[in-house]
Amino acid sequence: MFDRDRWQEIFEAIGKNKLRTFLSGFTVALGILIFTVLLGMGNGLLNSFLSSFVDDAQNIIFISSGNTSKAYKGFQENRKIQFKNEDFEFIKSNYIGKVEFATPRVYRNSQAKYKKESGSYSIRAVNQDHQYLEKTIMMKGRYINEADVKERTKNIVIGRLVEKDLFKNESALGKMLDVDGIPYKIVGVFQDSGGDNEERIIYIPFTTVQLLFGNNDHINQINLSYNMAMSSEQAIAFADQIKDDLKEKFKVAPDDQSAIRVRSFAEDIKETMVILGGIYLVIFVVGIGTLISGVIGIGNIMTFSIKERTKELGIRKALGASPKSIIAMVLQESVLITSVAGYVGLLLGIFALKLIGNNLEKFFILNPKVDTGVIMVATITLILAGLLAGYIPARRAARIKPIIALRDE
Template identity: 30%
Template sequence: MLNLYDFEETWDSLKQHKNRNLLTGFGVAWGIFILVLLVGAGSGLQKGIMVLFKDYTQNSLWIYGGETSMSKPGQRSGRTVDFKEHELKMFAQRYPEIQEISPEINYPGKKLHSKFKSYKRFQCYGVVSSYFKIKTFKVENGRLLNKNDDQTHARVVVIGKQIAKALFGKENAIGKFISLDGVWLRVVGILAEKSMFSNNQQQIYIPYQTLKDQYNYGKTIDCFSISLNSDTSPITFEEYFKTYLAKRYSFHKNDKNAIYIENLQADAKAFNSLFKSIQFFLWIVGICMLLSGIVGVSNIMLVVVKERTQEIGVRKAIGAPPGNILFMIINESIAITLISGLVGLIAASLIVFLINASMSAIISDKGSIFKGLDVNIPIAIGALILLVLAGAIAGLYPAKKAASVMPIKALNSDNQ
């Protein structure tokens, strides 16, 4: 049975060969250090990627029209698949699962300017107010488009923060006017910074009906978005909705070029699956590094057994049972792995803290996909426990070898 004397003896034995034990322990500490950093970096990147999906409701679909590439009897390939405004209303009536629906018209505007300045790199979209319940943008100042804007065909616009800064500098852009291809629009909202997933800082949004009236544009719709009720599976809905669209627009349901449906829930699951694979790979790499340290512990314990052969012989000669010898060697092995593992874990946690603190200006940026290193403490402690068990296993063979030493042979050996 273990007692205080056993621990004191183990500690004294470790102190006799400080340099050797430090080098042996370094391999173990380095292994758990790398494991924590690798898994932390993978977890942090995964969280950053998943944050990008918060720009959209998870149960949303984005349907893009394309060109048919598979012909049906009586049909030719190469036909354009477009949608019309009244069809979107019909879709919403046909499928009660649809909660919100909105067109998204990409208007290729050329000139955007305020009274004094101009801006060239921008994207203009015509949408209805329900669009912002599907694509969950927030405004830094002002408001988003509303139903009144839809009904009155208001000449208003919501612009990205970068555009507001370029056109108005430090002035408040809310209530001011900008010209889009000769049509003056009143700024009612400035979008808050979002992720690179949407790049909304170079985007402007105007009411769909205003786009049709002022620019004679948007007679057909090449893209529309829908959000579904919370109890509806987007993956299941996508299947039968695509079958319906194939029948209505006379294209083969397996024609991937006729329409493209972006399913955010399916995309999120795919990313999660990808990162699970990445995390598994990182764990394998980290564990392999740990194993190299454990092998080093096992090797050094074999050296210890050889060096202490005569001591072990004396112990057995005066009546020490084999179990006592066994535990003596295993205790040293566990002590090396436990102390080294704690050092590696503490060092890794400190490095994670320093990295997150020094990169706070970057990782706090909503446009960054890297949200810092994320250390799962329970997993780290679990890894440390496994490390200690591995240390016990590493010392088991040398311990058995020591316990099987014959006292006469040990006393007659010359290993000093």
């Protein structure tokens, strides 16, 4: 392989067929370029999908209610389903061992005021488990705890941007914040990787909100995380079980899709992976198809090259060159053309993805790139493609008979 004379002969052969070599190499480079860019785009879609879960636990299940879409067991159509504290307790007590964390949610839009500064913010009334479900990161102080929920305290936790909006350069920790005319003590300030909207939220104990705003036990939503020991199929089945049990509890028709809605990240991930799997399949088909056309082109150029060098190869065999050495020379030339052209395409593809960056984020393509594993696979693929492209011409060259070759003009 490191024979200087052989390499010199290979480069001389390539130099005699510059146009054919360029065109064949161009096809391979284009194929790898297209494959790299498409694969990077596919990874960008995957990154965009995964980023939507970055601020939530990936084993979370959302349970919400609506109105019934059909009459059932004596109850009329369009009946409102209202979750209450007893339904939250029903979830916690019925699925012991299957549920890790669980919290009710009560939503409210409120006006918050500190001194001369004020603003409208979303209120999420929750319990202590919500911190783990939302993956909330505490910057200052603490989160809502069990005592806050039991005692219905007026302790609240505010987002980083709420502090920035209302308190400017002051620390909000320990200060009093007026929310809809009621003073609350700020016991913590949090940050959230979900973005600005998630950091302009105020968390209040759900029992406090129920008491102060309505004096009831109504809940808008129930969130929980399932045991991570479950497989994705078991998690999806668990979500379906919760839906069926709640439909039975509220006397909702089994095929009513609007009254009780249960969404599991496991199901979202499964559906998205099916779509991404189809996209990746198309990418591989396109990439392999283009690569095959390049391999055929290189095979053709090697065939032409051998035909033009028939006399030379005959002389080699007459002087004692073995068929094995001729095959090795042809294969080496083929692998060289394929590998160099392929890596040019790969580098161009990586460069194109870097130029694209996050400019296509509005099309749900985030940080498109190919990983090291793909580059290693590409290396092996290019070598194998080069061997495949040169094998048939190499065998043909090895079978040339010296006497016939010497007569060739």
